[in-house]
Amino acid sequence: MKGTVHKYKDNVNTDEIIPARYLNDSTPAALAAHCMEDIDKSFVGSVKPGDIIVAEKNFGCGSSREHAPIAIKASGVSCVIACDFARIFFRNCINIGLPILECPEAARDAESGDVIDVDLTAGTIRNETKGRTYSVPPFPPEIRAIIARGGLLNK
Amino acid sequence: MAMTLSQKILAAHAGLDSVVPGQLITAKLDLVLGNDITSPVAIKEIEKHGGGKVFDKSKVALVMDHFVPNKDIKSAEQCKCCRNFAREQGVENFFDVGEMGIEHALLPEKGLVGAGDLVIGADSHTCTYGALGAFSTGVGSTDMAYGMLTGTAWFKVPSAIKVTLTGKPAPHVSGKDVILHLIGVIGVSGALYKSLEFVGDGVRHMTMDDRLTICNMAIEAGAKNGVFACDDVTRAYLKEHCRKESVAFEADADAQYEREVVIDLAALKPTVSFPHLPENTHTVDEIGDIVIDQVVIGSCTNGRISDLRAAAEVLRGRKVAKGVRTIVIPATQSVYLQAMEEGLIKTFIEAGAVVSTPTCGPCLGGYMGILASGEKCVATTNRNFVGRMGAEDSEIYLASPYVAACSAVLGKIGVL
Numbered sequence: 001m002k003g004t005v006h007k008y009k010d011n012v013n014t015d016e017i018i019p020a021r022y023l024n025d026s027t028p029a030a031l032a033a034h035c036m037e038d039i040d041k042s043f044v045g046s047v048k049p050g051d052i053i054v055a056e057k058n059f060g061c062g063s064s065r066e067h068a069p070i071a072i073k074a075s076g077v078s079c080v081i082a083c084d085f086a087r088i089f090f091r092n093c094i095n096i097g098l099p100i101l102e103c104p105e106a107a108r109d110a111e112s113g114d115v116i117d118v119d120l121t122a123g124t125i126r127n128e129t130k131g132r133t134y135s136v137p138p139f140p141p142e143i144r145a146i147i148a149r150g151g152l153l154n155k
Numbered sequence: 156m157a158m159t160l161s162q163k164i165l166a167a168h169a170g171l172d173s174v175v176p177g178q179l180i181t182a183k184l185d186l187v188l189g190n191d192i193t194s195p196v197a198i199k200e201i202e203k204h205g206g207g208k209v210f211d212k213s214k215v216a217l218v219m220d221h222f223v224p225n226k227d228i229k230s231a232e233q234c235k236c237c238r239n240f241a242r243e244q245g246v247e248n249f250f251d252v253g254e255m256g257i258e259h260a261l262l263p264e265k266g267l268v269g270a271g272d273l274v275i276g277a278d279s280h281t282c283t284y285g286a287l288g289a290f291s292t293g294v295g296s297t298d299m300a301y302g303m304l305t306g307t308a309w310f311k312v313p314s315a316i317k318v319t320l321t322g323k324p325a326p327h328v329s330g331k332d333v334i335l336h337l338i339g340v341i342g343v344s345g346a347l348y349k350s351l352e353f354v355g356d357g358v359r360h361m362t363m364d365d366r367l368t369i370c371n372m373a374i375e376a377g378a379k380n381g382v383f384a385c386d387d388v389t390r391a392y393l394k395e396h397c398r399k400e401s402v403a404f405e406a407d408a409d410a411q412y413e414r415e416v417v418i419d420l421a422a423l424k425p426t427v428s429f430p431h432l433p434e435n436t437h438t439v440d441e442i443g444d445i446v447i448d449q450v451v452i453g454s455c456t457n458g459r460i461s462d463l464r465a466a467a468e469v470l471r472g473r474k475v476a477k478g479v480r481t482i483v484i485p486a487t488q489s490v491y492l493q494a495m496e497e498g499l500i501k502t503f504i505e506a507g508a509v510v511s512t513p514t515c516g517p518c519l520g521g522y523m524g525i526l527a528s529g530e531k532c533v534a535t536t537n538r539n540f541v542g543r544m545g546a547e548d549s550e551i552y553l554a555s556p557y558v559a560a561c562s563a564v565l566g567k568i569g570v571l
Contacts, residue, residue: 013540026195058347066193066297067192086344086377088293088294088295092298095301152297154204
């Protein structure tokens with residue numbers, strides 16, 4: 001998967017990803033219409049299918065709302081890369097089949113507008129703009145199995 | 156291998172003699188919880204994947220609390236979805252308007268969690284029940300759906316931070332000050348993926364309500380769970396509320412911890428978290444003049460009877476400052492009734508505060524106390540993120556009920 005980077009800093013919380021005022025509707029399209037609204041008003045207008053969100057520490061902290069990864073996925077984002085993730089957001093992404101990668105070096109180096117190519121099978125992140133490649137340790141087999149079948153509830 | 160308290164509960168529920176940090180396990184659940192925001196997503200997921208029955212009608216709890224009584228048509232539809240599901244599935248612990256309370260205040264009160272239980276809830280503050288000696292953690296809606304159908308969940312076994320409480324707190328220093336102080340020390344990701352295990356001779360000075368508040372905000376340090384071992388305080392609470400069988404697990408004496416944080420309760424002062432992260436803590440005596448527009452006393456963190464008593468003690472015979480909208484929200488119907496019988500509701504109204512039916516309401520910027528641009532609020536809630544209670548440039552200062560009530564009277568953040 002290859003896409004343009006939307007870059008954010010530390011501690012982006014799920015209230016910023018999808019504010020609670022929109023949680024009275026859980027349809028993916030309705031959530032995507034307000035994705036990242038309280039941290040980046042330009043996101044909804046600029047995101048393209050395949051784009052990649054890159055953030056630094058503790059991405060997705062706060063509320064357990066699965067609406068947050070649903071909104072990101074429904075926006076067309078193909079992958080989220082961060083130094084590390086808040087744990088409920090981490091498992092929510094795996095459970096709904098949204099690829100995420102923890103790679104501090106790639107996360108810190110990337111800037112908005114960079115083009116990044118991710119190979120999940122090989123475990124590599126290539127920042128084409130910066131001309132740098134990073135390797136990511138694979139998830140344990142149990143987690144890879146959930147991702148492979150597209151989510152926890154998929155058979 | 157020696158295990159922490161959290162690891163012991165996980166091992167027992169996974170049918171294993173021992174577990175090690177980082178290990179992935181599948182464990183049996185004693186309770187699966189959801190609310191009116193997270194449950195509809197779980198219910199739709201179940202329907203999308205061909206339906207199915209809940210694993211145990213007595214081990215699922217659905218609490219309508221976030222936008223209840225419903226604030227608009229969409230939130231009414233979400234509750235209707237939960238109501239229909241509960242009826243079709245025969246879910247025994249479905250709490251609608253009239254019976255509901257804020258979930259994490261309601262479940263302990265109803266005796267739905269015992270010591271040694273393994274609980275997941277599609278709400279990040281599910282970590283509250285560690286106060287009862289349970290392993291309890293927040294998850295998302297898909298985990299909730301899977302848990303409801305199978306009675307199991309996958310877990311990565313956490314390592315732990317030992318938090319040793321020593322000494323006796325001064326008057327007006329509460330569990331809220333303990334947890335805000337701790338988050339200030341370790342930061343909002345200081346316990347990421349880890350357990351916070353509270354031990355030490357200071358624990359005996361922490362009431363059950365203090366412990367519920369402390370464990371409630373474990374997530375604000377990134378923790379997977381917070382937990383207190385079962386002691387006389389726990390046993391007395393469970394005897395009064397819970398008829399389930401409890402198992403009092405204890406950490407091994409030689410259990411490994413990633414680090415230890417020692418908190419001298421006697422040295423703690425009332426503490427306030429400044430916008431826009433709970434780790435931005437200041438003691439109340441070092442705060443300059445911050446004029447406020449609103450005070451919220453309530454939430455799953457601080458809406459219990461002892462919280463209302465602490466606020467009423469300050470407000471009795473006093474008036475809230477002109478221009479400070481003071482909103483008191485008893486966390487459950489039972490707390491509301493108790494507050495009424497004790498005359499606390501009268502005290503609040505005479506002081507110029509309003510009293511709401513139980514709801515999460517303003518805590519997450521739902522309704523019942525939304526802030527306009529530039530407004531400042533002292534809240535006994537748990538998060539002060541950008542825009543959490545309303546406009547993006549509004550500000551939330553987290554504090555205890557005592558500090559919140561004093562601030563309401565003063566019209567600025569402080570104590571009397």
